[in-house]
Amino acid sequence: MTTNPLAPDWLAHPDDANALAPAVWSQNAHRTQTGEIALGGVTARDLASRFGTPLYVIDEADARGRARQVKAAFDAEFAAIGSSAKVYYAGKAFLSTEVARWVTEEGLYIDVASGGELAVALAAGVDAARLGFHGNNKSLAEIDRAVSVGVGAIILDSWVEVERVANAAERHGVVQPVRLRTNSGVHAHTHEYLATAHEDQKFGVPLTDVPEFVGHIRSFPGLRFLGLHSHIGSQIFDAGGFIEAARRLLGVHAGLLAAGPVPELNLGGGFGIAYTAADEVTPIEQIAASFAEVVSAEAARLDIPIPVIAIEPGRAIIGTAGATLYEVGTIKDVAVSIGDSVAMRKYVSVDGGMSDNARTALYAADYSARIASRSSTADPALVRVAGKHCESGDLVVLAEYLPGDVAPGDLLAVPATGAYCWSLASNYNYLGRPPVVAVNNGEARIIVRGETEEDLLRRDAGVTSA
Known part of the structure; x- marks a missing residue:
């Protein structure tokens, strides 16, 4: 096991780059027998095929459970x-x-x-x-x-x-x-x-x-x-x-x-x-x-x-209940000089970015990521998940280990995006803001519709009707 020297000190080299850290993911997130991530009982592939990507996914049972937990804790302590x-x-x-x-x-x-x-x-x-x-x-x-x-x-x-x-x-x-x-x-x-x-x-x-x-x-x-x-x-x-x-x-x-x-x-x-x-x-x-x-x-x-x-x-209440699904578009290995040596960082570009998660650009916020459409036995590689916007600072995940065979077409899930991602979303580069889907007990439903190009053009007073 070799830790990439470009990795931050806090990021441990994983024994299994498929594993889902329980504290980071909603309580109803797991991998299925086929290796897919399921959120609230709905698989990543099903969600992507029905609603497209990028896609915000909120685990209703998780959000409700955390609300009840906080209320119960404070009720009990202050009643005492x-x-x-x-x-x-x-x-x-x-x-x-x-x-x-x-x-x-x-x-x-x-x-x-x-x-x-x-x-x-x-x-x-x-x-x-x-x-x-x-x-x-x-x-x-x-x-x-x-x-x-x-x-x-x-x-x-x-x-x-x-x-x-x-x-x-x-x-x-x-x-x-x-x-x-x-x-x-x-x-x-x-x-x-x-x-x-x-x-x-x-x-x-x-x-x-x-x-x-x-x-x-x-x-x-x-x-x-x-x-x-x-x-x-x-x-x-x-x-x-x-x-x-x-x-x-x-x-x-x-x-x-x-x-x-x-x-x-x-x-x-x-x-x-x-x-x-x-x-x-x-x-x-x-x-x-x-x-x-x-x-x-x-x-x-x-x-x-x-x-x-x-x-x-x-x-x-809502942060850990949410995750964002993306589709991987391009992969690029970049050699980075460190003194007299060279280390490799893999750039994994997805079909969203700072328009659906501005926190990384605003605060250098750290996030995690996992391949959601399959599991893999490939050795972990240090990656940086980048967006598709015309900005060098358009990064979604600054540092993470993913299976080294991550490839175009894979679905990528970024957990803990329930808070301050949709609410800070923008139309930068004229991307429509993604939809928000609630999942619960194997069912998925739209709770906020995504924006289309037609929606964006409808606001432009210079567009003339045919």
Whole structure:
């Protein structure tokens, strides 16, 4: 067994380049006796022949199961300390009417961050009272609609938003529940662009300014202050940052109680998932226990009631439930000089790329891949999975070992693409965004239609009808 010197340190040379790492794939992914990968009981070949490639595939049972698991863990831990928890699904990770129904049927709330996401949730029949509306620059129209339909919480991000939401509440003759987004000053151990609680960034207000902001909120009869909101980042594995942020927030929360009720505290989330076999994910039950422990201890120390806790697990619900199928187009072996020696990297190009998964280009995010249409006894080779776009940075998987006989026409599956892939998709190079298919118990159905060239041309005002 020889490890390619071009491989990153975390990437182990596999004993079996066909094996599916359980933490990376949905719970209902497996290889069949013929060597194909099946997702939710449907084989890769069947999916590709029916729906084409690229194709986003979401395992419904896996997504529902993770929603239930997170809710059960936080319910149990906070009931044990005399409180309760609200779990919010992150609409920005992936939102369709079907998925909105799945998560709310499993007892979750939903976070939305735009008028479009609000429209999807409402079209799904979600009770507006189960929605939280985020954003650092909500438009007047978005605020007005959120207030008019009875959104359960608007998360205020600036002084001007306090007055805008108060004006909308007065106009509609309602009392609007609100939270205030704060910067705890705790830095998440994650990519710089995913860390959202440091001082020099666009979200929230400093903890030192909170008393003045809350006083301003309470001065409006049309606003009901629910509590503080914090979000320290995304794709976080270490619970230490959450614990420290909770301590800081509860100290400020305690001070606010002197002037009025503060029934809730939103501690955010952004829990990490495994994108590769090297990622070690903290079990959700352990995270819930850590949250409950620090909240209980700090509330006792401060001699205050334990508030209702809200959390936002982010991609942890939908990320691992998703995978993307591609067809391999071309193979290219590239010799790379390393000092006085030369190592080979195999470029495997597929029929999608940065238009359906922008995260690799945005964050240098790591992903895994497996041949999905067959298994192979060929020796593993280091590969880089590239897209078809006219960009050198159009890469889907930066480093992976696949069987060395990977060939044009093979189907390739990239797991853990349920979050922030479809939602960040684009029409770069005039590619239509792929469809999204839900699989469950051997059945597959379209939940978001893919785009055709006709769809793209229909938006072009210069196209004349025949």
